[in-house]
Amino acid sequence: MGILVYAEHDNAALNPATLNVVAAAKAIGGDITVLVAGEGCGAVAEAAAKVDGVSKVLCADNAAYGHQLAENIAELVAEVGKDYSHVLASATTTGKNFMPRVAALLDVEQVSDIIGVESADTFKRPIYAGNAIATVQNSDSIKVITVRGTAFDAVPAEGGSASVEACDVAKDLGKSSFVGEELAKSDRPDLAAADIVISGGRGMQNGDNFEILYKVADKLGAAVGASRAAVDAGFVPNDMQVGQTGKIVAPQLYIAVGISGAIQHLAGMKDSKVIVAINKDEEAPIFGVADYGLVADLFDAVPELEKQI
Amino acid sequence: MKVLVPIKRVVDYNVKVRVKADNSGVDLANVKMAMNPFCEIAVEEAVRLKEKGVVTEIIAVTVGSKAAQEQLRTAMALGADRSILVETDQEDVQPLAVAKVLKALVEKESPDLVILGKQAIDGDNSQTGQMLAALTGMPQGTFASEVVVADGKVNVTREVDGGLQTVALDLPAVVTTDLRLNEPRYASLPNIMKAKKKPLETVAPGDLGVDLASSTKTLKVEPPAERQAGIKVASVEELVDKLKNEAKVI
Ligand SMILES: Cc1cc2nc3c(=O)[nH]c(=O)nc-3n(C[C@H](O)[C@H](O)[C@H](O)COP(=O)(O)OP(=O)(O)OC[C@H]3O[C@@H](n4cnc5c(N)ncnc54)[C@H](O)[C@@H]3O)c2cc1C
Ligand SMILES: Nc1ncnc2c1ncn2[C@@H]1O[C@H](COP(=O)(O)O)[C@@H](O)[C@H]1O
Numbered sequence: 001m002g003i004l005v006y007a008e009h010d011n012a013a014l015n016p017a018t019l020n021v022v023a024a025a026k027a028i029g030g031d032i033t034v035l036v037a038g039e040g041c042g043a044v045a046e047a048a049a050k051v052d053g054v055s056k057v058l059c060a061d062n063a064a065y066g067h068q069l070a071e072n073i074a075e076l077v078a079e080v081g082k083d084y085s086h087v088l089a090s091a092t093t094t095g096k097n098f099m100p101r102v103a104a105l106l107d108v109e110q111v112s113d114i115i116g117v118e119s120a121d122t123f124k125r126p127i128y129a130g131n132a133i134a135t136v137q138n139s140d141s142i143k144v145i146t147v148r149g150t151a152f153d154a155v156p157a158e159g160g161s162a163s164v165e166a167c168d169v170a171k172d173l174g175k176s177s178f179v180g181e182e183l184a185k186s187d188r189p190d191l192a193a194a195d196i197v198i199s200g201g202r203g204m205q206n207g208d209n210f211e212i213l214y215k216v217a218d219k220l221g222a223a224v225g226a227s228r229a230a231v232d233a234g235f236v237p238n239d240m241q242v243g244q245t246g247k248i249v250a251p252q253l254y255i256a257v258g259i260s261g262a263i264q265h266l267a268g269m270k271d272s273k274v275i276v277a278i279n280k281d282e283e284a285p286i287f288g289v290a291d292y293g294l295v296a297d298l299f300d301a302v303p304e305l306e307k308q309i
Numbered sequence: 310m311k312v313l314v315p316i317k318r319v320v321d322y323n324v325k326v327r328v329k330a331d332n333s334g335v336d337l338a339n340v341k342m343a344m345n346p347f348c349e350i351a352v353e354e355a356v357r358l359k360e361k362g363v364v365t366e367i368i369a370v371t372v373g374s375k376a377a378q379e380q381l382r383t384a385m386a387l388g389a390d391r392s393i394l395v396e397t398d399q400e401d402v403q404p405l406a407v408a409k410v411l412k413a414l415v416e417k418e419s420p421d422l423v424i425l426g427k428q429a430i431d432g433d434n435s436q437t438g439q440m441l442a443a444l445t446g447m448p449q450g451t452f453a454s455e456v457v458v459a460d461g462k463v464n465v466t467r468e469v470d471g472g473l474q475t476v477a478l479d480l481p482a483v484v485t486t487d488l489r490l491n492e493p494r495y496a497s498l499p500n501i502m503k504a505k506k507k508p509l510e511t512v513a514p515g516d517l518g519v520d521l522a523s524s525t526k527t528l529k530v531e532p533p534a535e536r537q538a539g540i541k542v543a544s545v546e547e548l549v550d551k552l553k554n555e556a557k558v559i
Contacts, residue, residue, distance in 0.1 A: 071442075092470050096435050100435070100439035100440045101449070103440065104405060111525065126533070128326045131532075132328050133532070134530045176478050232488070238454065238472075238489060245427070282541075292539055292541075308545055309549060309559060
């Protein structure tokens with residue numbers, strides 16, 4: 001038995017989200033094997049072998065896995081995962097995409113988005129946009145689990161010395177193909193990994209005005225996020241959305257600018273260590289979760305903030 | 310072509326739910342219920358495909374209590390042609406069991422496309438569509454922000470963490486909707502009246518050969534840790550001072 005952790009990556013580098021999943025695997029307890037599936041992903045396997053606490057790395061290097069198509073990855077993970085007590089992946093869009101397929105292929109239920117490990121079969125997870133926390137016990141022979149990264153402190157990326165083995169399970173369902181992608185390019189830190197996040201909402205009025213947030217972000221080394229209203233209005237792209245149905249973040253500092261604080265937004269940021277809200281409406285619900293609230297017009301306050309930091 | 314749209318009755322998204330005092334679950338007594346927002350988007354997408362002449366029949370389906378007829382009627386008022394209630398009084402039917410029910414219906418109805426929501430906002434599981442796809446051997450396009458059907462395939466643009474990804478899927482296929490796929494319409498009064506006459510069939514899970522028993526047990530449900538409301542600062546200067554010297558985060 002043992003725990004199989006699915007490594008997230010872009011064929012070149014290991015996504016740090018994987019370090020949080022390994023942390024969850026450690027909390028469960030048992031030998032940890034990391035599965036790296038991709039095309040030309042040898043460097044990722046090498047990186048995974050160095051991760052603290054990992055005892056083995058399986059590297060499935062095959063054209064069918066190059067774009068992480070759920071159909072093919074799920075067949076692979078279900079085949080490899082049969083021999084483990086737990087199969088874990090990050091609750092990112094990649095993990096959410098293929099893991100339920102793995103569970104169904106194994107005829108087991110999935111426990112989604114866990115934020116705590118009580119024992120090898122009992123986990124905590126948020127429901128209703130985080131307005132309730134359920135403790136669930138799963139009796140399936142293989143536990144298929146996705147992990148909310150912000151809830152587990154990443155293990156060190158260095159310190160391990162696992163062996164790397166080639167995995168020659170080749171699966172291609174042949175019913176789907178990759179057409180293309182438009183990936184956001186940014187020199188700023190990744191939303192999920194940043195220590196400071198500054199997010200703008202509908203109050204920003206348009207995409208150009210986000211410039212004032214970028215300036216603050218660049219001074220602080222922060223990532224920039226947004227509410228759904230700002231994304232829907234076309235101010236910024238979808239990958240910046242924070243919330244129940246967007247990205248979950250829990251940085252040291254979260255600055256909400258021109259965001260009212262709908263429950264769906266709070267679900268994505270209320271575990272941040274320190275929350276600042278800048279809003280001209282003193283009744284805005286965001287002030288209910290903010291450690292420091294500033295009632296002000298953002299177009300005055302944000303440029304001033306930039307000057308003072 | 311035929312489309313199957315599974316929908317779920319859930320607590321209205323504006324409601325802030327409360328945990329029951331005995332920690333057995335959330336209090337749903339006298340709470341406003343509605344169609345899961347992502348399912349509304351799924352129905353709307355099917356209706357638009359029908360309006361474009363791509364789709365000929367839309368079947369809405371739900372696994373739930375008798376009360377869920379209300380959401381099926383809504384789906385029909387929005388444009389679904391008929392609907393199926395797979396009736397059960399069991400609360401918290403897990404995604405795997407729902408997917409097994411849907412698989413049985415897929416075998417019966419042979420749809421070319423199944424459009425589901427990406428997530429139900431009660432359990433926040435985000436599993437059912439992917440599980441159905443696995444059980445039926447169909448390809449899947451999850452978190453869709455654009456769906457284009459052409460030449461026996463469907464091209465789905467997906468919202469992923471890094472941006473957007475487009476995949477091409479053979480039909481039949483499973484699609485799950487993200488928020489920006491479309492903006493659902495409101496049902497007009499004449500359409501609400503017409504929906505009352507559209508066929509609504511009720512079947513039992515057992516008729517489809519599916520057992521809804523679950524291997525996941527909820528031991529308790531608790532409120533999340535409350536955040537203490539903090540203080541209001543009077544100026545940007547005071548804010549910066551607090552962040553530097555009190556919170557020590559910048
Ligand atoms: C199924 C579903 C899922 C959802 N998922 C998400 C999600 O993941 N993330 C998310 O964010 N939302 C989500 N939402 C949407 C959510 O319900 C809210 O509509 C949204 O968060 C509101 O965004 P906002 O706060 O930017 O806009 P608004 O609520 O319009 O608030 C704008 C705020 O800006 C302030 N403001 C305006 N001008 C200024 C100014 N000059 N200076 C200072 N302040 C100003 C206003 O006082 C107001 O408080 C979801 C909704 C549904 C139905
Ligand atoms: N009980 C149900 N009946 C019909 N469809 C459902 C049911 N539960 C979930 N679904 C569908 O699956 C989607 C994702 O739900 P979930 O996997 O529970 O997050 C929903 O948006 C619905 O389209």
